[in-house]
Amino acid sequence: MDHIVWKNTIYQKFTSRNYEKIENIANHHQCRLGKWFYEGEGRAFEHLKSYSQLEGYHKNVHDNGVQALELIKNDELTQSLEKLxxxxxxxxxxxxxxxxxxxxxxxxxAKNDDMEAKLGNKEDELF
Known part of the structure; x- marks a missing residue:
């Protein structure tokens, strides 16, 4: 949901031609997903395949959105639309x-729950 709001900010600035404070738009480290990914609970899943795929795509969302604004600010419409x-x-x-x-x-x-259940059964057998 946060990325929809973030993209909406990009589109609002784009359509209103309000290019003030482009540098203050959250980058891929500063948004909630970035904080979850780099600093928060998300790090517990860094061993999973999809986790490693997320970073590049997430960075591209932010980079291309900001670049679109920088380009349209310089009246480079075609390139800006490509970035969007x-x-x-x-x-x-x-x-x-x-x-x-x-x-x-x-x-x-689910695997952890299965493992705990199996270990629990083994523990019962031992005592």
Whole structure:
């Protein structure tokens, strides 16, 4: 949801031609997903395949969005629109990878529950 809000900010600035404080737009480390990924609970899943795929796509969303604003600020419409397309493409990939990651986390948690259940049964047999 946060990325929809973030992209909306990009589009609002783009359509209103409000290019003030472009440098203050959150980068891929500063947004909530970035904080989860780099500093927060997300790091517990860095061993999962999808986790490693997320970083590049996420960075591309932010980089292309800001670059689109910088280009339109300099009246480079065609290049700016191309950056917006790249932002959207990367955003779709972020959503897809997050879905995959969610499945991987669910599978891992289920395996851990199965393991705990098996260990619990073994523990009962020992005592």
């Amino acid at each position: 397309k790249l932002m959207e493409s990367a955003s779709e990939k972020v959503m897809s990878v997050l879905s995959q990651l969610s499945h991987e986390i669910t599978d891992e948690l």
